[in-house]
Amino acid sequence: MNMVQRKTDYDRRGKKKIALFFPTPAYGHYRIELGLAIAVIAAPLEGKYELHLVDERVTPNYEQEILNNLDDTVCVGISSITGYQIKRGIEMARKVRAINPEVPIVWGGYHPSLFPEQCCESEACDIVCVGQGDVTFPEIVGSLAAGKAPEGVTGSVYWTPAGIVTNPPRPLLNINDDLPAPYHLLDVNRAIEINQHRNHEKIRTIEFHSSQGCPGKCGYCADAQLYQRHWTGLDAERVIREVTQIVKTYNLDQVNFSDANFFANQNRVKAICEGFIASGLNIRWVASARPDTFHRYKPEVLELIRESGCKRIIVGAESAAEPVLQLINKGATAEDHLKSARVCRDYGIGGTFTFITGFPHAPGTQPQETTEDLLRFIEKVKQIHPDIRTKIFVFTPYPGTPLYDLAVKYGMPEPKSLEEWADYNPATLKESVWVGPEERRMIEKVNGFYYPFAYPDSNMQLKLQNGGMKKYAYRLLHAMARARARSHFYGMPLEWMLFKTFRKETFEPIA
Ligand code: B12
Numbered sequence: 001m002n003m004v005q006r007k008t009d010y011d012r013r014g015k016k017k018i019a020l021f022f023p024t025p026a027y028g029h030y031r032i033e034l035g036l037a038i039a040v041i042a043a044p045l046e047g048k049y050e051l052h053l054v055d056e057r058v059t060p061n062y063e064q065e066i067l068n069n070l071d072d073t074v075c076v077g078i079s080s081i082t083g084y085q086i087k088r089g090i091e092m093a094r095k096v097r098a099i100n101p102e103v104p105i106v107w108g109g110y111h112p113s114l115f116p117e118q119c120c121e122s123e124a125c126d127i128v129c130v131g132q133g134d135v136t137f138p139e140i141v142g143s144l145a146a147g148k149a150p151e152g153v154t155g156s157v158y159w160t161p162a163g164i165v166t167n168p169p170r171p172l173l174n175i176n177d178d179l180p181a182p183y184h185l186l187d188v189n190r191a192i193e194i195n196q197h198r199n200h201e202k203i204r205t206i207e208f209h210s211s212q213g214c215p216g217k218c219g220y221c222a223d224a225q226l227y228q229r230h231w232t233g234l235d236a237e238r239v240i241r242e243v244t245q246i247v248k249t250y251n252l253d254q255v256n257f258s259d260a261n262f263f264a265n266q267n268r269v270k271a272i273c274e275g276f277i278a279s280g281l282n283i284r285w286v287a288s289a290r291p292d293t294f295h296r297y298k299p300e301v302l303e304l305i306r307e308s309g310c311k312r313i314i315v316g317a318e319s320a321a322e323p324v325l326q327l328i329n330k331g332a333t334a335e336d337h338l339k340s341a342r343v344c345r346d347y348g349i350g351g352t353f354t355f356i357t358g359f360p361h362a363p364g365t366q367p368q369e370t371t372e373d374l375l376r377f378i379e380k381v382k383q384i385h386p387d388i389r390t391k392i393f394v395f396t397p398y399p400g401t402p403l404y405d406l407a408v409k410y411g412m413p414e415p416k417s418l419e420e421w422a423d424y425n426p427a428t429l430k431e432s433v434w435v436g437p438e439e440r441r442m443i444e445k446v447n448g449f450y451y452p453f454a455y456p457d458s459n460m461q462l463k464l465q466n467g468g469m470k471k472y473a474y475r476l477l478h479a480m481a482r483a484r485a486r487s488h489f490y491g492m493p494l495e496w497m498l499f500k501t502f503r504k505e506t507f508e509p510i511a
């Protein structure tokens with residue numbers, strides 16, 4: 001039970017404003033993916049309240065936009081996944097409290113949904129929306145506007161001076177009942193422009209969410225916590241209609257499907273591709289696939305995927321070692337990864353294959369796959385199809401997953417409060433017991449330099465061929481990186497140090 005003396009007043013009768021904050025999700029310069037979550041929960045309230053949607057990465061004077069609007073406010077909402085977003089969210093909550101301690105603060109998103117009671121114990125949070133907020137958030141607002149705490153609002157948990165109240169969970173919503181994604185509530189053009197400026201590219205790209213959930217059981221994945229391994233997709237006609245709409249409205253060149261598993265239903269994918277072709281939409285698109293599904297698609301559907309503009313599929317390959325694939329319950333084999341690479345090559349589609357190193361192993365035992373093993377496998381993938389980008393991540397255990405429980409069993413300390421979770425992310429877990437500093441440096445080198453130069457993807461090919469005078473430097477680096485990757489000798493990496501030193505001034509960043 002929380003004994004903090006708060007001044008929250010749940011009686012918000014007559015108040016007109018709602019402020020929603022989407023904090024920066026990660027350290028460093030990630031490509032901005034739209035903060036769709038705060039737009040989705042705000043959409044049903046449009047026209048009824050004065051809405052202030054603030055994305056820390058996009059909204060100019062983002063802090064003032066929240067803090068100057070606390071005078072006549074129903075509540076402030078904060079969206080967060082585990083890690084850095086919590087840190088930024090707590091900092092904003094403290095500032096809100098300092099100006100108007102009576103305003104209720106509502107948290108939602110993956111992390112608060114996993115630990116609603118723990119969140120409510122923090123002074124930064126009064127109410128948590130567990131899971132989807134499309135209906136729960138408007139109902140929370142309805143309760144506050146009627147002058148009371150969210151008593152009986154399914155899917156909500158809230159703090160009271162007498163203790164924390166947990167309402168029953170809300171069943172999953174049918175995705176086809178959702179309102180069309182309310183892009184107009186976000187500053188989409190500014191997000192596109194920031195991304196273009198950062199990546200020196202002309203391609204205008206935004207995300208579209210066409211399905212939710214995934215039937216997979218991967219032991220490191222948080223998706224099942226929110227969607228209970230239940231996959232549902234928007235009907236193909238709706239995807240075609242809404243994608244056409246955003247392409248026209250924002251003059252887009254590319255749409256990135258941010259679904260957990262876009263390719264779960266082959267008939268739907270086929271219908272979407274046919275629709276894109278028939279409408280003459282002429283866009284590029286990118287989506288995620290499981291390694292064991294994509295190469296099993298029918299040739300005629302693969303042909304449609306290419307023809308409709310698919311430029312790249314993102315495959316979570318994770319590992320090539322059988323014991324590791326079993327440990328993480330991937331439901332795919334190394335052979336599936338190689339088959340997926342061949343299908344990409346044969347149909348002229350690029351790929352991004354992600355791998356993870358540093359899965360937990362019992363104290364005193366050796367890892368079942370080293371970074372060195374992974375590099376040898378990646379080499380095979382690259383030789384099949386050079387337009388497969390690869391990225392190795394260092395494993396970060398996310399709560400609510402079987403591998404998180406295993407990591408804790410093997411000795412990883414568990415954060416115990418919202419404040420402690422704020423520092424939990426890949427950048428700060430540098431002392432991971434499963435990946436040493438030497439291996440981390442190796443991963444940084446191959447991710448950021450050796451592989452992109454040794455195996456040029458379509459973007460790098462352009463730089464090697466048309467990069468003005470710079471193309472000669474690119475070609476030299478390409479030859480050196482290729483020799484390193486082939487020989488697996490990365491000692492005395494002079495070229496890497498030079499690259500790191502001069503990259504910003506001389507070369508374009510590698511996205
Ligand atoms: C876009 C995205 C990103 C973006 C933005 C993150 C974000 N906060 O949205 C970027 C690229 C930055 C990103 C980075 C990472 N991500 Co990510 N990402 C996603 C992705 C693909 C889509 C999220 C999305 O936009 N959904 C659409 C919106 C509409 O849905 P939603 O966010 O779930 O919001 C709903 C509810 O959660 C709720 N809600 C959300 N916010 C709020 C706020 C309030 C006030 C209320 C009331 C309700 C509410 O209502 C919304 C509508 O129903 C998901 C996977 C997925 N398909 O969901 C992973 C996911 C969120 N990412 C995840 C992870 C692990 C990461 C990384 C750590 C990966 C990595 N190894 O680098 C990094 C973060 C690094 C860090 N923390 O330092 C995990 C999160 C796990 C966790 N415990 O939090 C997910 C679930 C992937 C997975 N299956 O494991 N990611």
Ligand code: SF4
Nearest residue numbers: 214216217218221260
């Ligand atoms: S396939 Fe992807 S989304 Fe599905 S459970 Fe595995 S990691 Fe999660």
